[in-house]
Amino acid sequence: xxxxxxxxxxxxxxxxxxxxxxxxxxxxxxxxxxxxxxxxxxxxxxxxxxxxxxxxxxxxxxxxxxxxxxxxxxxxxxxxxxxxxxxxxxxxxxxxxxxxxxxxxxxxxxxxxxxxxxxxxxxxxxxxxxxxxxxxxxxxxxxxxxxxxxxxxxxxxxxxxxxxxxxxxxxxxxxxxxxxxxxxxxxxxxxxxxxxxxxxxxxxxxxxxxxxxxxxxxxxxxxxxxxxxxxxxxxxxxxxxxxxxxxxxxxxxxxxxxxxxxxxxxxxxxxxxxxxxxxxxxxxxxxxxxxxxxxxxxxxxxxxxxxxxxxxxxxxxxxxxxxxxxxxxxxxxxxxxxxxxxxxxxxxxxxxxxxxxxxxxxxxxxxxxxxxxxxxxxxxxxxxxxxxxxxxxxxxxxxxxxxxxxxxxxxxxxxxxxxxxxxxxxxxxxxxxxxxxxxxxxxxxxxxxxxxxxxxxxxxxxxxxxxxxxxxxxxxxxxxxxxx
Amino acid sequence: xxxxxxxxxxxxxxxxxxxxxxxxxxxxxxxxxxxxxxxxxxxxxxxxxxxxxxxxxxxxxxxxxxxxxxxxxxxxxxxxxxxxxxxxxxxxxxxxxxxxxxxxxxxxxxxxxxxxxxxxxxxxxxxxxxxxxxxxxxxxxxxxxxxxxxxxxxxxxxxxxxxxxxxxxxxxxxxxxxxxxxxxxxxxxxxxxxxxxxxxxxxxxxxxxxxxxxxxx
Ligand code: HEM
Ligand SMILES: [Cu+2]
Numbered sequence: 001x002x003x004x005x006x007x008x009x010x011x012x013x014x015x016x017x018x019x020x021x022x023x024x025x026x027x028x029x030x031x032x033x034x035x036x037x038x039x040x041x042x043x044x045x046x047x048x049x050x051x052x053x054x055x056x057x058x059x060x061x062x063x064x065x066x067x068x069x070x071x072x073x074x075x076x077x078x079x080x081x082x083x084x085x086x087x088x089x090x091x092x093x094x095x096x097x098x099x100x101x102x103x104x105x106x107x108x109x110x111x112x113x114x115x116x117x118x119x120x121x122x123x124x125x126x127x128x129x130x131x132x133x134x135x136x137x138x139x140x141x142x143x144x145x146x147x148x149x150x151x152x153x154x155x156x157x158x159x160x161x162x163x164x165x166x167x168x169x170x171x172x173x174x175x176x177x178x179x180x181x182x183x184x185x186x187x188x189x190x191x192x193x194x195x196x197x198x199x200x201x202x203x204x205x206x207x208x209x210x211x212x213x214x215x216x217x218x219x220x221x222x223x224x225x226x227x228x229x230x231x232x233x234x235x236x237x238x239x240x241x242x243x244x245x246x247x248x249x250x251x252x253x254x255x256x257x258x259x260x261x262x263x264x265x266x267x268x269x270x271x272x273x274x275x276x277x278x279x280x281x282x283x284x285x286x287x288x289x290x291x292x293x294x295x296x297x298x299x300x301x302x303x304x305x306x307x308x309x310x311x312x313x314x315x316x317x318x319x320x321x322x323x324x325x326x327x328x329x330x331x332x333x334x335x336x337x338x339x340x341x342x343x344x345x346x347x348x349x350x351x352x353x354x355x356x357x358x359x360x361x362x363x364x365x366x367x368x369x370x371x372x373x374x375x376x377x378x379x380x381x382x383x384x385x386x387x388x389x390x391x392x393x394x395x396x397x398x399x400x401x402x403x404x405x406x407x408x409x410x411x412x413x414x415x416x417x418x419x420x421x422x423x424x425x426x427x428x429x430x431x432x433x434x435x436x437x438x439x440x441x442x443x444x445x446x447x448x449x450x451x452x453x454x455x456x457x458x459x460x461x462x463x464x465x466x467x468x469x470x471x472x473x474x475x476x477x478x479x480x481x482x483x484x
Numbered sequence: 485x486x487x488x489x490x491x492x493x494x495x496x497x498x499x500x501x502x503x504x505x506x507x508x509x510x511x512x513x514x515x516x517x518x519x520x521x522x523x524x525x526x527x528x529x530x531x532x533x534x535x536x537x538x539x540x541x542x543x544x545x546x547x548x549x550x551x552x553x554x555x556x557x558x559x560x561x562x563x564x565x566x567x568x569x570x571x572x573x574x575x576x577x578x579x580x581x582x583x584x585x586x587x588x589x590x591x592x593x594x595x596x597x598x599x600x601x602x603x604x605x606x607x608x609x610x611x612x613x614x615x616x617x618x619x620x621x622x623x624x625x626x627x628x629x630x631x632x633x634x635x636x637x638x639x640x641x642x643x644x645x646x647x648x649x650x651x652x653x654x655x656x657x658x659x660x661x662x663x664x665x666x667x668x669x670x671x672x673x674x675x676x677x678x679x680x681x682x683x684x685x686x687x688x689x690x691x692x693x694x695x696x697x698x699x700x701x
């Protein structure tokens with residue numbers, strides 16, 4: 001391949017690029033988790049942060065976490081998919097550069113410009129700041145998102161190019177024929193290829209719509225009389241946001257397919273059900289986003305009904321084949337558990353468990369009560385923190401040179417136990433009608449916040465251990481490994 | 485068709501488009517102006533590129549590295565003629581219209597035809613991915629505009645133009661997606677990796693990356 005020839009002659013090696021990704025992901029994750037902890041401590045009234053700063057932190061935490069979850073997923077996806085299709089290291093690196101520029105713009109918009117309209121930048125809120133932030137600050141945020149979007153667009157297009165060159169069409173790479181029994185299962189694509197195909201299909205569509213609404217928002221910031229239809233804008237934003245955050249899971253789940261088999265010494269089974277699940281989830285993820293608009297009475301009823309019904313089904317196909325596959329892969333395999341295998345297994349479990357309260361919330365009846373309670377951060381932190389991020393940390397531990405293993409189990413248990421406490425505190429508070437996105441909490445809500453803070457602190461320490469362990473062993477292993 | 489015949493055809497079509505009755509008919513409606521006349525003029529430039537591709541000076545082909553300079557010219561050209569102001573002036577002033585008639589084939593269609601083949605697949609896909617949402621966003625802005633943006637077009641024409649752009653954007657996006665989904669026969673089908681190969685062989689993973697994909701040759 002000419003591209004690879006160019007890559008090896010000059011430029012950054014694939015190994016260095018993956019390293020850079022993991023380091024950035026680890027550090028940004030930690031920073032964003034500290035932001036989360038600060039919010040929790042504020043709600044618990046153990047520290048004092050003024051509401052305007054709270055909302056800046058909330059915006060930075062939301063945007064930063066969603067972005068970094070995408071980057072974590074991209075790391076896992078690229079690492080494994082490049083074994084099956086030709087990809088360009090330069091583009092992979094370009095995505096990281098775009099991400100860093102975008103992240104700086106976003107952090108600047110918040111901590112310098114005071115932008116605090118939440119990561120969902122709901123139209124036309126960015127233009128109505130009540131003097132808390134300027135149009136320029138809001139624009140910096142929008143440009144930050146655009147940069148990150150361009151990077152991901154390039155990355156997905158490059159992987160698409162590689163996939164098309166080997167499989168001919170995205171349908172074949174998704175295993176559509178296998179899904180409907182039209183071709184033998186044994187000729188289907190490997191899981192990493194099917195998952196990358198799904199992720200690129202949904203994410204490219206999401207980014208295209210997101211870019212359009214960002215441009216419109218930018219114009220509205222400077223020429224407020226351009227009054228785009230707010231409901232249409234909300235639809236586009238949530239299509240983009242829903243798709244992007246879901247795609248993080250579908251990229252990160254490749255870690256489960258690739259890493260568990262290493263320790264169970266059994267290949268991951270890709271059968272007809274597996275392919276059918278990926279095909280169905282591709283469609284569902286795209287059409288389910290109206291569940292974010294269940295409170296918008298102006299939405300056509302059919303769209304809301306669609307959002308509700310598909311919510312019950314959306315994640316399920318891939319979730320079921322993954323959870324079931326993980327169980328059968330592990331069952332009686334004689335696996336010797338270690339931190340990496342444990343984390344990816346927890347990732348599959350956290351995803352499965354987190355979807356249950358999510359489905360409840362996707363039901364119109366329940367949503368009318370739960371929508372603005374901490375039930376919502378409760379369920380999405382379950383499948384993001386204990387799902388996506390657990391899968392990524394499993395990957396990080398998997399590729400950590402095995403030098404100092406002593407700390408890894410400690411990090412693992414702090415993460416899992418702390419994470420469970422943290423999400424349960426959100427969920428129980430939500431069930432008790434504690435609202436989400438409140439900087440100041442009533443005295444009767446404080447117990448939940450305090451328990452949640454303790455859980456969050458344990459998570460931060462756990463991640464710190466895993467990331468520092470990675471950094472230390474990489475720097476000490478670097479000399480011998482350099483030739484690899 | 486031989487080359488001279490094609491050049492004659494291009495010149496003839498260009499002149500016909502310039503004929504006053506046809507010009508007025510096509511420019512009378514904003515949507516038709518934007519989505520029929522402008523693409524036709526660009527198309528003439530594309531045809532021209534096919535005719536003169538053989539005679540393209542070597543230095544130009546060299547300078548147009550990966551087609552990037554050419555495509556940037558195209559982006560500026562198309563962006564300019566998407567502005568309501570520019571369209572308005574073209575209707576008002578025949579000289580301005582003449583600039584449009586020259587610039588769209590020569591500064592948009594021609595470089596597009598020459599540079600497109602020099603672009604790597606990723607670059608082409610990236611251009612599509614930028615063009616489609618841009619078209620949609622501009623359509624959306626036409627709908628959102630509080631007033632008439634053009635002196636020569638009514639508000640309802642502006643709205644029609646907005647919807648037309650959005651419909652075209654959606655249609656292009658859908659077609660693009662279908663093409664990629666159905667795809668074309670694999671370039672090196674023989675190189676298809678053994679499936680069911682779930683991957684990482686047991687053993688210490690360390691930081692050594694697994695070997696990348698390589699087409700077996
Ligand atoms: C130690 C880990 C974490 C802590 C302590 C934490 C804490 C918080 C807190 C306190 C909130 C605001 C809750 C409220 O509305 O009252 C929040 C919101 C949020 N978090 Fe986290 N979080 C953590 C990890 C994560 C992860 C891993 C992700 C995603 C990958 C994430 C994504 C979000 C998002 C998207 C919001 C919504 C922001 C909004 O309402 O606009 N968080 N988090
Ligand atoms: Cu959603």
